[in-house]
Amino acid sequence: MQRAPLEDAARVVAAIEGSDAPETLQALVRECALPLGYDRFVLYSADIERDEVIAQLFWLEGDWFGEGGEVDAKTYLARCPVTRHVLETDEPFFWSKTGNPGAETYRVVVVPRGRGIHGLQVPIFAPAGLVGAMSFGGKRIDSSTAARLLLTLVGTAALRTAKRLAGLGGAAAPHRLSPREREVIRWIASGRKQSDTALLLGLSERTVENHLRRIRNRLGASSTAQAVLMAVQTGEIES
Amino acid sequence: MQRAPLEDAARVVAAIEGSDAPETLQALVRECALPLGYDRFVLYSADIERDEVIAQLFWLEGDWFGEGGEVDAKTYLARCPVTRHVLETDEPFFWSKTGNPGAETYRVVVVPRGRGIHGLQVPIFAPAGLVGAMSFGGKRIDSSTAARLLLTLVGTAALRTAKRLAGLGGAAAPHRLSPREREVIRWIASGRKQSDTALLLGLSERTVENHLRRIRNRLGASSTAQAVLMAVQTGEIES
DNA sequence: TCTGCAATGAGGGCTATCCCTCAATCATGA
DNA sequence: TCATGATTGAGGGATAGCCCTCATTGCAGA
Structure with missing residues (x-):
């Protein structure tokens, strides 16, 4: 079972890299994340110049707070403190959330266990630092090395593609100075x-x-x- | 065949992450790189503060210039200009080298072809920017997506482990300012x-x-x- | 107890930078 | 041809920053 998550990695990543619509990208990510128990997704670009961890939100999906139904961007931003943890680390990390709605406790963990919602946050870096992240969440998630590696590859490819689709060239930004x-x-x-x-x-x-x-x-x-x-x-x- | 490179990825990456000696790390990397045609390796940490692409060289192995025998660090540094390309990109890239010893031409390419030595350079980034890279080279290399993804994972894990073994905490560097x-x-x-x-x-x-x-x-x-x-x-x- | 470091504050003096405003020339594109 | 931007340069004035040096207190570790 440990091998299974990575069997299709190359195919999925190549397909994500070739996606030409956000819906396609999202479907591909779900295709490999759902079997691992991840059914909540956040994908965003960061703007460290403006000190905005979430400068642009590309995708927010799922019942992030266990209250049923979807969550809107404003609520997610206000209630999910692990998002700021991407500023303090240089690699992907698992987190766990316990407690009841309105009184949640989040912890960065090595192995997510117990009731509640857990997840994997994948920060993506470039020469200028943090450029964005992808977060995967679920109630019963696979936190094996294979799952971690697969979601790292998938999240990285997803952000790159999302930015391309949104016209955020990144490397091709026109110079502001002469x-x-x-x-x-x-x-x-x-x-x-x-x-x-x-x-x-x-x-x-x-x-x-x-x-x-x-x-x-x-x-x-x-x-x-x-x-x-x-x-x-x-x-x-x-x- | 496309699936094969990633089948053992989780096992190898976990083993690399758990290595307690440089020799172990190197053996693990060879184990997955050799079958893909990569039999030359460079692993180094960068120090962008001091504008040194190769601040510390952890591993240099193989006949990098087609002249037979191993190459010493000074020669590699002087003759391999693709190393500086890691400052201009934010993702792994393939390169090809053609021409005769002493008159080599290096090019960054999408698909490495032809005679000569080719390779994949995997830059590794963190919040402060480039922290190092791993370069894989060979004469007949597998440049598929699966190979690229596998070597990206392996190179990233290798650098992290090499720095740990060398006592370069990276994220745990003591502050110089109060x-x-x-x-x-x-x-x-x-x-x-x-x-x-x-x-x-x-x-x-x-x-x-x-x-x-x-x-x-x-x-x-x-x-x-x-x-x-x-x-x-x-x-x-x-x- | 002594030493070193962090934190805080300063005198006196000087330099470096910044503000506001103005100007000229050249190249490029509409 | 005209407008705009890049490049270069400046008068006059004021502020901000930096240098050298000195000092005190509190805390932690040897």
């Missing part, structure tokens, strides 16, 4: 003063100053330090 | 001035100033903007 502006802020990011940067680029200090002001305005930053951080996080410059 | 210092730089990172930060934390401006100087010295930064970036990249604060 090439020269990026050059200037690269030097500042590396620790150089404005006066040094001017020398290095053959500009006057006033020009560097003006570029930085323009950069701050462009990125909506209150300080140059913040602008540096945002430039890296948004992929404008490499770190 | 809690108070982290509080101060969080506010600065969010765009607040030193004077605002002082008000928010109930300190004098001179204290904030002193904390920042201490932070810069601790992190080895030349400017506060640089320190902010480094604090995020090293995981001292979240972005």
